[in-house]
Amino acid sequence: MLVEIAMREADDLSDPRFHGDLMLTRGGAYAADGQVSAALADFQKAHQSFVEAQDQRGQAVALVRLASLYREGGDFAGSLRYYRQAEEAFQSDPGLLLSIYNGRGNVLNEMNRFPEASAAFIKALQYAPRDEAAVRVRILANLARAQLNARRVDAAADTVAAGMRLAEGAEAKEIRSQIYSVAARVQLERGNLSAARTLIERSFDGIPPTETTLAMRDNHLVAARIYQRSGESEKAVEHLLALRRLDEQALSVATSAKAALMGARFDFQNQELRIARLKAEELRRNVEFERSRTRFQQILFGGIAAAVAILIGLLTFGLVTIRRSRNEVRAVNVDLGIANTSLEKALAAKTEFLATTSHEIRTPLNGILGMTQVMLADSALEPATRERVDIVHAAGMRMRGMVDDILDVAKMENGHFTIDTTIVDLPATLQEATRLWEEQAQGRGIAFSLECADVPQWIESDPTRLRQIVFNLLSNALKFTHAGSIGVRAAAVGEGDRRRLQIVVHDTGIGIPADKHAQIFESFRQVDAGTTRQYGGTGLGLTICRNLAVALGGTIQVESVEGEGSTFTVDLPLVEAPAPVMVDAGQGEAAGMLVLDRNPIVRGMMRTLFAPHVLDLRFAASLEEALDELARGGIARVLIDEAALAAGTDDPKLRVEPIASAACAAGATTAILWPNLDEATRAALKAAGLDQVIGKPVSGARLVEALFTTKRGNPADSPLVSRAA
Ligand code: ADP
Numbered sequence: 001m002l003v004e005i006a007m008r009e010a011d012d013l014s015d016p017r018f019h020g021d022l023m024l025t026r027g028g029a030y031a032a033d034g035q036v037s038a039a040l041a042d043f044q045k046a047h048q049s050f051v052e053a054q055d056q057r058g059q060a061v062a063l064v065r066l067a068s069l070y071r072e073g074g075d076f077a078g079s080l081r082y083y084r085q086a087e088e089a090f091q092s093d094p095g096l097l098l099s100i101y102n103g104r105g106n107v108l109n110e111m112n113r114f115p116e117a118s119a120a121f122i123k124a125l126q127y128a129p130r131d132e133a134a135v136r137v138r139i140l141a142n143l144a145r146a147q148l149n150a151r152r153v154d155a156a157a158d159t160v161a162a163g164m165r166l167a168e169g170a171e172a173k174e175i176r177s178q179i180y181s182v183a184a185r186v187q188l189e190r191g192n193l194s195a196a197r198t199l200i201e202r203s204f205d206g207i208p209p210t211e212t213t214l215a216m217r218d219n220h221l222v223a224a225r226i227y228q229r230s231g232e233s234e235k236a237v238e239h240l241l242a243l244r245r246l247d248e249q250a251l252s253v254a255t256s257a258k259a260a261l262m263g264a265r266f267d268f269q270n271q272e273l274r275i276a277r278l279k280a281e282e283l284r285r286n287v288e289f290e291r292s293r294t295r296f297q298q299i300l301f302g303g304i305a306a307a308v309a310i311l312i313g314l315l316t317f318g319l320v321t322i323r324r325s326r327n328e329v330r331a332v333n334v335d336l337g338i339a340n341t342s343l344e345k346a347l348a349a350k351t352e353f354l355a356t357t358s359h360e361i362r363t364p365l366n367g368i369l370g371m372t373q374v375m376l377a378d379s380a381l382e383p384a385t386r387e388r389v390d391i392v393h394a395a396g397m398r399m400r401g402m403v404d405d406i407l408d409v410a411k412m413e414n415g416h417f418t419i420d421t422t423i424v425d426l427p428a429t430l431q432e433a434t435r436l437w438e439e440q441a442q443g444r445g446i447a448f449s450l451e452c453a454d455v456p457q458w459i460e461s462d463p464t465r466l467r468q469i470v471f472n473l474l475s476n477a478l479k480f481t482h483a484g485s486i487g488v489r490a491a492a493v494g495e496g497d498r499r500r501l502q503i504v505v506h507d508t509g510i511g512i513p514a515d516k517h518a519q520i521f522e523s524f525r526q527v528d529a530g531t532t533r534q535y536g537g538t539g540l541g542l543t544i545c546r547n548l549a550v551a552l553g554g555t556i557q558v559e560s561v562e563g564e565g566s567t568f569t570v571d572l573p574l575v576e577a578p579a580p581v582m583v584d585a586g587q588g589e590a591a592g593m594l595v596l597d598r599n600p601i602v603r604g605m606m607r608t609l610f611a612p613h614v615l616d617l618r619f620a621a622s623l624e625e626a627l628d629e630l631a632r633g634g635i636a637r638v639l640i641d642e643a644a645l646a647a648g649t650d651d652p653k654l655r656v657e658p659i660a661s662a663a664c665a666a667g668a669t670t671a672i673l674w675p676n677l678d679e680a681t682r683a684a685l686k687a688a689g690l691d692q693v694i695g696k697p698v699s700g701a702r703l704v705e706a707l708f709t710t711k712r713g714n715p716a717d718s719p720l721v722s723r724a725a
Helices: 002-013 016-032 036-053 056-072 076-089 094-110 114-127 133-149 153-169 173-190 193-204 214-230 233-377 383-414 426-443 463-480 529-535 541-551 600-610 623-632 652-666 679-687 700-708
Strands: 422-425 447-451 458-461 485-493 500-507 555-561 565-573 592-596 616-620 635-641 669-675 692-696
Touching: 016 036, 016 056, 036 056, 056 076, 056 094, 076 094, 094 114, 094 133, 114 133, 133 153, 133 173, 153 173, 173 193, 173 214, 193 214, 214 233, 233 383, 383 541, 422 426, 422 463, 422 600, 422 700, 426 447, 426 458, 426 463, 426 485, 426 600, 458 463, 463 485, 463 500, 463 541, 463 565, 463 600, 541 555, 541 565, 592 600, 592 623, 600 616, 600 700, 616 623, 623 635, 623 652, 635 652, 652 669, 652 679, 669 679, 669 700, 679 692, 692 700
Parallel strands: 447 485, 592 616, 592 635, 635 669, 669 692
Antiparallel strands: 422 458, 485 500, 500 565, 555 565
């Protein structure tokens, strides 16, 4: 009860050492009461508490208690183990060491390991205090018993003698009882029956055999043997019965202790089993974990490997596909290249063909035209024949126009095409380009207008190209307009660098369907076949216009409503130029210059080229017109184009004669433009009285230079393409 109260307080205090002491006390109480299991549990708790408190002495005490419990339970090996642990745990307390070695001796004795038991008791004696007679007597009795068991009767006799001496002064009866019992046994071993009898009777010291305790078990055993030997059977039986009582008592204690120990051990084993199972479980889990980790790794690596494989596959596929498509593209490109080359060759061949054929046609055509011109110049010609020849001449002229167009396009496509920028009198150029068409329009009752007041007079451009564009657009306008009006309007739009020149040619003609607007600018394309039948043409005019506009850095666009009319807008860069200084290159009082050229475009071009240099610039389309102009007077110089001369003969001298002599008579100098000039022709022309012979083709700039600079070179060598048609 007291222990329980202390327990509660100990719990409150929660001091492990105090708790350990309490457990030892309670365990001791349980052990004394025969409650081995409870005692065992308490001793174990006590040991645990002392471990917590790091109290080694306490731990050793608990271990000694456990060892004695195991000894009672008959588990001698376990008991020895605890004693050894107790000995290792704490060695500084002699009292504790005494009980450890005494205990060990008892266990070893019961294990029939008598010499070891004797050694243990001798060690115990070393730690037994000299003044503690009772303790020393008990140990000596134990030693003597071990010696007797080991058949060392003399040694036992000595030990007993020592014990007997100490016991004389001892107070406790039980102590004396023990040593007397062993002494009796020594006498019995030695055959001194009576001495043995006396000693054993003294050991009981008047305690009846029926009331002895377990501590006197050995006494009963010795007494029974002595009485058997002495023939006192009754007494022997009496002690044998007492022995059986005590053995039964010991057995029950041992059994309960053993049962408790067994239980503890069973629990321990269970515990071990559980631990083993847990370990196995843990191991299994570890194995499982390792396995799953391995599996995961396998899956991971497998996945990665698969992904890599797929990636490689895809890359390979991609590469193969790319390579294949690249090869295909390459093959297609090669095919395309071949096709392009063949196409280019075909186009070049076509252009070449057109150029050569046109040129070839042009030469005999010039012959025909020259002859018709000669015939028409004959005043004796009958009117009916004149009319027919006139038709042939007109048809020939149209034909030459076409051939010229073809030649132009061929040149553009061959790249033999340049732009000659010079200072241009824009209003004059436009007037020149429109004059012919204005006359035609008026003749057909179609209103004609030219608006160019808003544009600067002098600009930088190529006058020939400008004129060609306007000329072609007006040619179409007149061709496709039956009534209404035709107008040309030039205007400057925009500001600064973005200033543009817009030339708009408008008509109220048949118009062009919207879906044909793009197509009409392609070469040889017309709105439909009916156009050719009704209006003729080659389908090259707008192609030339577009190429020229682009070459001048501009564009051409069409707006048209079928049946209402068309508007062509040419948009070009506008670069204003300062007015040129007029230079009168004429001689004497005469300042005029006459140009004989049958081609109106070329005439327009020349007007633009020469206007800055000549105050009185006149033009003639035929020999007759030229002779008329010379007759009017005021002409200081004449420029003759070979194409304007009669083509009746191949002799250059004969061909130039009429105009050369007329010019000479008028006192004008002469210059002639001659195609494919060779030295013989040049000499012949010079011999015919011409002052200057210029080979064609020649650029406008070189022509101006040749005509208007004092140092006269020979521009016939110029490689530049002629602007003349
Ligand atoms: P061509 O006039 O020699 O046939 P073009 O290239 O100059 O060739 O013109 C191509 C076609 O565009 C013409 O045949 C005609 O059908 C159409 N066209 C051009 N200008 C006009 C216009 N002012 N009015 C109506 N149709 C036109």
